[in-house]
Amino acid sequence: MRLELKDITKRFPGVLANDRISISADRGEVLGLLGENGAGKSTLMNILSGLYKPDSGEILIDGTPRAFTDPRQAIDAGIGMVHQHFQLVPVFDVVEAVALGAESVSGPVGTFDRKTARARVVELSQQYNLNVNPDAKIEDLPVGVRQRVEILKALYRKSDILVLDEPSAVLTPFETEELFGIIRGLAEAGTTVIFITHKLNEVLEVADRITVLRRGRVAGTVEPRDATREILANLMVGRDVELKVVKGPATPGDVMLTITDLHVRDDREHMAVKGVSLDVRAGEIVALAGVQGNGQTELVEAIVGLRSADSGEIVIDGHTTTSASPRHVSDLGVAHVPEDRMRDGLIGAMTVAENFILDTYHREPYSKRGSLNAKAIAEGAELAVKDYDVRTPSIETYAGSLSGGNQQKVVVAREFSRPVKLVVAAQPTRGLDVGSIEYIHKRMVEQRDAGAAVLIVSTELDEVLAVGDRVAIMLGGKIVGILEGPDATYEKVGMLMGGAGE
Amino acid sequence: MTRIGSTLKPALIPILAVITAFIVGSIFILITDFENLAKLGTDPAGALAGAVGTIGNAYYAMLVGALGDPARIAAALADPTPKALASAVRPITETLVSATPLIFCGLAVAISFRSGVFNIGVEGQFVLGAFGAAVAAIAVKDLLPAPLILLVGALFGVLTGALWGFIPGLLKAKTGAHEVITTIMLNYVAAEIIVFGLRSEFLRQEGSGQPISKNLAAFVRMPQILELPAIRLHWGFVVALLMAVVVSWFLFKTTKGYELRAAGFNLHAARYAGMSASGSIILAMTLSGALAGLGGSMEVMGTVSQMSGNISSGYGFNAIALALLAGNRPAGIVAAALLFGALRTGGALMQVKTGIPLDLLFFIQALVIMFVAAPGLVRVLYRFDRTRMPGGDKTATEGGAA
Numbered sequence A: 001m002r003l004e005l006k007d008i009t010k011r012f013p014g015v016l017a018n019d020r021i022s023i024s025a026d027r028g029e030v031l032g033l034l035g036e037n038g039a040g041k042s043t044l045m046n047i048l049s050g051l052y053k054p055d056s057g058e059i060l061i062d063g064t065p066r067a068f069t070d071p072r073q074a075i076d077a078g079i080g081m082v083h084q085h086f087q088l089v090p091v092f093d094v095v096e097a098v099a100l101g102a103e104s105v106s107g108p109v110g111t112f113d114r115k116t117a118r119a120r121v122v123e124l125s126q127q128y129n130l131n132v133n134p135d136a137k138i139e140d141l142p143v144g145v146r147q148r149v150e151i152l153k154a155l156y157r158k159s160d161i162l163v164l165d166e167p168s169a170v171l172t173p174f175e176t177e178e179l180f181g182i183i184r185g186l187a188e189a190g191t192t193v194i195f196i197t198h199k200l201n202e203v204l205e206v207a208d209r210i211t212v213l214r215r216g217r218v219a220g221t222v223e224p225r226d227a228t229r230e231i232l233a234n235l236m237v238g239r240d241v242e243l244k245v246v247k248g249p250a251t252p253g254d255v256m257l258t259i260t261d262l263h264v265r266d267d268r269e270h271m272a273v274k275g276v277s278l279d280v281r282a283g284e285i286v287a288l289a290g291v292q293g294n295g296q297t298e299l300v301e302a303i304v305g306l307r308s309a310d311s312g313e314i315v316i317d318g319h320t321t322t323s324a325s326p327r328h329v330s331d332l333g334v335a336h337v338p339e340d341r342m343r344d345g346l347i348g349a350m351t352v353a354e355n356f357i358l359d360t361y362h363r364e365p366y367s368k369r370g371s372l373n374a375k376a377i378a379e380g381a382e383l384a385v386k387d388y389d390v391r392t393p394s395i396e397t398y399a400g401s402l403s404g405g406n407q408q409k410v411v412v413a414r415e416f417s418r419p420v421k422l423v424v425a426a427q428p429t430r431g432l433d434v435g436s437i438e439y440i441h442k443r444m445v446e447q448r449d450a451g452a453a454v455l456i457v458s459t460e461l462d463e464v465l466a467v468g469d470r471v472a473i474m475l476g477g478k479i480v481g482i483l484e485g486p487d488a489t490y491e492k493v494g495m496l497m498g499g500a501g502e
Numbered sequence B: 001m002t003r004i005g006s007t008l009k010p011a012l013i014p015i016l017a018v019i020t021a022f023i024v025g026s027i028f029i030l031i032t033d034f035e036n037l038a039k040l041g042t043d044p045a046g047a048l049a050g051a052v053g054t055i056g057n058a059y060y061a062m063l064v065g066a067l068g069d070p071a072r073i074a075a076a077l078a079d080p081t082p083k084a085l086a087s088a089v090r091p092i093t094e095t096l097v098s099a100t101p102l103i104f105c106g107l108a109v110a111i112s113f114r115s116g117v118f119n120i121g122v123e124g125q126f127v128l129g130a131f132g133a134a135v136a137a138i139a140v141k142d143l144l145p146a147p148l149i150l151l152v153g154a155l156f157g158v159l160t161g162a163l164w165g166f167i168p169g170l171l172k173a174k175t176g177a178h179e180v181i182t183t184i185m186l187n188y189v190a191a192e193i194i195v196f197g198l199r200s201e202f203l204r205q206e207g208s209g210q211p212i213s214k215n216l217a218a219f220v221r222m223p224q225i226l227e228l229p230a231i232r233l234h235w236g237f238v239v240a241l242l243m244a245v246v247v248s249w250f251l252f253k254t255t256k257g258y259e260l261r262a263a264g265f266n267l268h269a270a271r272y273a274g275m276s277a278s279g280s281i282i283l284a285m286t287l288s289g290a291l292a293g294l295g296g297s298m299e300v301m302g303t304v305s306q307m308s309g310n311i312s313s314g315y316g317f318n319a320i321a322l323a324l325l326a327g328n329r330p331a332g333i334v335a336a337a338l339l340f341g342a343l344r345t346g347g348a349l350m351q352v353k354t355g356i357p358l359d360l361l362f363f364i365q366a367l368v369i370m371f372v373a374a375p376g377l378v379r380v381l382y383r384f385d386r387t388r389m390p391g392g393d394k395t396a397t398e399g400g401a402a
Helices: A041-048 A071-076 A094-099 A114-127 A143-156 A173-188 A200-206 A229-237 A296-303 A326-331 A341-345 A352-356 A374-387 A404-416 A434-449 A461-467 A490-497 B003-031 B034-039 B044-067 B070-078 B082-114 B122-139 B146-175 B179-197 B236-253 B255-265 B267-272 B277-304 B315-325 B330-354 B359-373 B375-382 B392-400
Strands: A003-012 A015-025 A030-034 A056-061 A064-066 A079-082 A161-165 A192-197 A209-214 A217-222 A255-265 A271-281 A285-289 A311-316 A334-337 A422-426 A453-458 A470-475 A478-484
Touching (some): A015 A056, A015 A192, A094 A114, A094 A143, A143 A161, A143 A173, A229 A434, A271 A285, A285 A434, A296 A422, A352 A374, A404 A434, A453 A461, A461 A490, B003 B359, B082 B255, B146 B179, B267 B277
Parallel strands (some): A030 A209, A161 A192
Antiparallel strands (some): A003 A015, A255 A311
């Protein structure tokens, strides 16, 4: 079916989220919808899926205007959404999860007709090459397969228009390739696909046409063959963006962090880090690549003192810190940019100023003999806001109300405002826009050039290759390869991340 | 927004909640006024006038009961005899007396809520604090002069209250036992300890079969603010106000207070920043208990002068609602405690004068809490913040990030 959105406008208090946005996608076409966080992609998709009503503008399906007042109507009109966060019941099996809400029923009391449902799931799975075991439990499935279950769910509801919201965020490079194959198959079979992302490479690879949104407006629509990463980035941000991280060659000095045969358990007492050994030297950036959930989180928590190691040793700047407290580690000059900034890095209900002193509040000048020095705190915060270009109405604004990029700047500003010998940054640019990513990378390189050892953990291949002087790849709790210089190619790192190195 | 505007802003919902609760309360006065309702068929105009009269009388009686009778105040100003003065100020002083334990308990609840622990045991800490103060005062009554007895009593009140907060704090920090469960249980333990203690010869009032203690007023008494006959207002009220200032200073101006608030908002971030989560929990519970204990000692040595099993009429539990109403702000706690105190004392006169039962006040009190707990309801009722729509907030901020 042909989908057309015409002059969609949606206003929220103080924000024009969608400003006369028009997009269209033909039957069997893959439309890439590209934009930074806050560009209006999500609002537009929520309008399409019936969650929001547009202030003006119309939705046309095959030329007929449609107005949705609730998601059910959108589904009935043939629009299927695959959300970034999966909406699956973990304890259900695939058939149950797919059929939920659209169950075929039989008998006098309307019992769930599992047989019919299962047959359709199998049929769809084969038809579109989804390769899903209909009887597997959702919680036992890897993330990539769960996503295919979500796609199955949409197909099961006879969706002719499939909307995928940041589908590659949780996938390995290999799984992403698989997904692109599935998307092409769907398009060939006549499904209209809208692929929402902020990743430049992906739209270039999979989309037939690319519409770029910026600040609630359509910044341009281009064909992939006419576009380059630079052109797309320029459309997204509105200025030329340095996509390559500018940095000179590393000048590795003394070993600042030594990890020897480290074993760490996760929250469920399973061994998550299984014998990791790694050195990070002053003046170099080591990028730790790997798909989410391969022990990187536990490794980082062990380094910074938030999780105790099972065995092995961690030495920071000559001090053994295997069982040290977070404060001890931080006092040694370790800056930690945590993976989940809203959980660990910030207190959303406290002000920007209060967040700036989160790990220095107990030291002068911010406090003296147990009482806080409001003046010093305000001055420090004002300075950091200026230095790190944090866009906030004031230092008294709650940190939780800032955008992701500005929250991350608050965290980075705080961590780098102390003397730093070792930087441990986990997913430092996750969810950030291109401009903020550029900025954070620049600051990391600055720290390296100032003589700090930097360990960056990332699931993004682009980031790993761009910032890392050396790239270590983690898989299944182990480091499966360390690549350096020209050896660290997209293909090699990607293959090691996916387990092809074994 | 102006400075005053931003200070008042957090109070907007509670104030509207109070107004709404009184309006709903008046509806209940009406529909329970059967005589007047019976007239509705025959004399609608008279019924309406009667209704307005009933509500007016009830709330006026409440106001007079809580703040004072204009006629008596005028009489006292004309002829300031101690007796006339006392009768003029009695209502307002009784309101302050009622508010005193509520301020202590409200602050105790607020400090724990701010730290992310839910101390439901303020009631137990309050009564045990009172008990501790009474025991200590009786123990040293023949050894020390009155001012020192007072000091020892208060100190023991604080210590027993603190201990009763420390225990659940320690249990939570070391074993993960949920403080809501342990504090509720410790409330029962506290009550039983008091019943047991009051049976002893050492504490019990001579010649009384009832489980009540000796009269403390014979040897120790929190000094009165006004030396007038039958006026109970004592310096404990001022101590309560002082504690509100201290708690405010502690929470917002000290590193320990900062730690507690950080841990209260986000325990993960507090750990990340190198703070000790278990230390925060124990400290918050101990301080909370200490405040409640101090309140108990003021009550037993200032207001009632006699320890008994029902020294608290649910102050510790009311304080939970009160802290909610006040948004855990110390200044708000004082304001809310004064309101609750006024309802208590004013309600008594209303019952005497108009026959409307005192229960109406608890009804209004409950409505206030309900409206504060459901701020969306108040927003809809008063049509402000109309642009805010359910589910729209998140996208709006996302959009704002662009």
